[in-house]
Amino acid sequence: MTRLALCPLLFLLAAVICPIATAQTTVNWKKVSVLVYTKNGKGYVHDNIPEATKAIQRMGTQYGFRVDTSSSPTVFSEDNLRRYTLLLFLNTNNDVFDTDAQRLVFRRYIEAGGGFVGVHSVLGTERNWPWFKQLLGGTFAWHPKFQPLRLTVLNSRHPSMEGVPATWEHSDECYFIKEMTPGPTVLLAHNLAGLNPDETEKITANRGMFTNLYPAAWTYAYDGGYTWCTTLGHDKKDYTDPTYVNHLFQGIRFIAGQVKTVDFNRAYATDRDTPVQY
Numbered sequence: 001m002t003r004l005a006l007c008p009l010l011f012l013l014a015a016v017i018c019p020i021a022t023a024q025t026t027v028n029w030k031k032v033s034v035l036v037y038t039k040n041g042k043g044y045v046h047d048n049i050p051e052a053t054k055a056i057q058r059m060g061t062q063y064g065f066r067v068d069t070s071s072s073p074t075v076f077s078e079d080n081l082r083r084y085t086l087l088l089f090l091n092t093n094n095d096v097f098d099t100d101a102q103r104l105v106f107r108r109y110i111e112a113g114g115g116f117v118g119v120h121s122v123l124g125t126e127r128n129w130p131w132f133k134q135l136l137g138g139t140f141a142w143h144p145k146f147q148p149l150r151l152t153v154l155n156s157r158h159p160s161m162e163g164v165p166a167t168w169e170h171s172d173e174c175y176f177i178k179e180m181t182p183g184p185t186v187l188l189a190h191n192l193a194g195l196n197p198d199e200t201e202k203i204t205a206n207r208g209m210f211t212n213l214y215p216a217a218w219t220y221a222y223d224g225g226y227t228w229c230t231t232l233g234h235d236k237k238d239y240t241d242p243t244y245v246n247h248l249f250q251g252i253r254f255i256a257g258q259v260k261t262v263d264f265n266r267a268y269a270t271d272r273d274t275p276v277q278y
Contacts, residue, residue, distance in 0.1 A: 032065035032256045035084045039071040041094030046121055048236035052090050055239035059249055065256070076102040078109070082262050086115030086226075086255050091233065093121045095128075100272045107131060107274075108267035110225035115255040119248065120233035123175055131272060135222055136229060137184040137215075138177035142206050144199045146173050146234060150191040151216055158187050160219065160228060160254035163246045170244070175231035176206035177215065181222075188217035188230070217247070219254065223276055224266060226258040 036056050038049050053069055060067035068084075073096065081087070087109070089096070097103045103126075110116060116135065118125075124140035126132040133139045151168040153161050174190045193212050195203055207214060217230040228251040238244040268277060 027253055027256045029063045029065040029256075032085045033083055034060065034065060034067050034086055034088055034252065034256075035075065035081070036067060036069040036088045036090050037071070037075070037092060037096070038069065038090050039073060039096040040092060041096055043094045043124075044121075045093065046091040046234070048234065048239065049091050051236040051239040052119070052233065055245055055248070056088065056090070056252075059245075059252065073098045073102045076105040078105055078264050081105065081109040081114065082112075082264060084114070084262070085259050086117055086252070088117040088119070088252070089122045089125060090119050091121045092125045094124060094126075096125055103129060103132075103272040104269060107223075107269050107272060108264060109262065110135065110223055111267035111269060112224065112262045112264045113259060113266060114225050114262045115259040116225060116227045117251050117255055118227070118229040120173075120175075120231060122229065123177060123231060129272065131223075131276070133179055134181045134276070135220075135225075135227055136181075137218055137220055137227070138180040141176045141178040142202060143173040143175045144195055144203060147171065147196050148194075149174055150194045151232075152189050152191060152213065153187065154189055154213075155185075155187055158185075158219075158254075159257070160217075160250040161187055162250050163243075164188065164250065165243065168243070170232065171235065172232045172238070173234045174214070174216075176203075178206075180208075181220075183222060184215075184218040184220040184227075184229075186215045186218045188215075189213040190216050217251070219251075221258075226255050228252075228255050 036053055057067050127139050148171045153164055153166050192214050220227040
């Protein structure tokens with residue numbers, strides 16, 4: 001993953017220098033299907049998954065899109081995935097595929113023009129798979145303890161920031177990221193100056209080249225597909241909080257609006273680690 005070390009600063013500056021959509025895309029929700037995937041590998045598993053899943057299902061009922069849920073990697077076949085507008089990895093963590101054949105199908109879905117939404121601990125998913133870490137924009141490094149956070153919207157014109165407070169006071173975990181890919185456009189940032197000073201030494205060690213603002217949510221057109229990730233969503237109460245639920249819904253809506261067709265004829269990978277065709 002040599003390109004991940006190029007320049008972490010680009011991860012944040014992309015919000016300024018990269019062209020992005022400035023108007024919300026109209027979504028025909030009747031044609032949208034979402035697969036919510038919740039499998040966790042060995043290690044920590046969030047207790048918020050049932051509440052988080054219900055929140056997505058409520059969105060589907062409210063807006064009229066299909067929501068399927070699974071924690072089984074057997075769902076990763078081309079015949080199955082071609083039915084979905086986007087895949088939503090909901091607080092997944094560690095290894096979530098049983099075989100490299102399943103990883104390849106997931107990768108080919110992205111190459112086919114599919115959408116991906118990642119929530120919170122998704123940053124700790126598939127930590128040994130370089131392509132997946134590039135899809136996310138990086139991988140989990142460390143987080144300070146759960147605490148009140150101050151977040152800043154970096155581009156209020158971006159569709160997925162609709163309704164998100166310009167300065168958002170929200171209790172959560174501030175995820176620090178390593179092996180950053182320089183492509184993502186950061187939309188929402190942590191204010192590191194407000195973090196609990198008890199962990200200043202670790203914060204300084206993990207913040208890298210960033211100063212006060214640090215990525216919290218971003219979007220990324222990668223390898224033929226479309227990605228939106230948020231590091232927020234640790235507390236099960238988030239999934240009944242209107243501000244957080246709106247944040248998550250706007251990410252889903254943005255990605256649903258980007259995906260036009262999922263066409264596996266456009267996919268080129270023959271194994272999970274086929275070199276990316278930039």
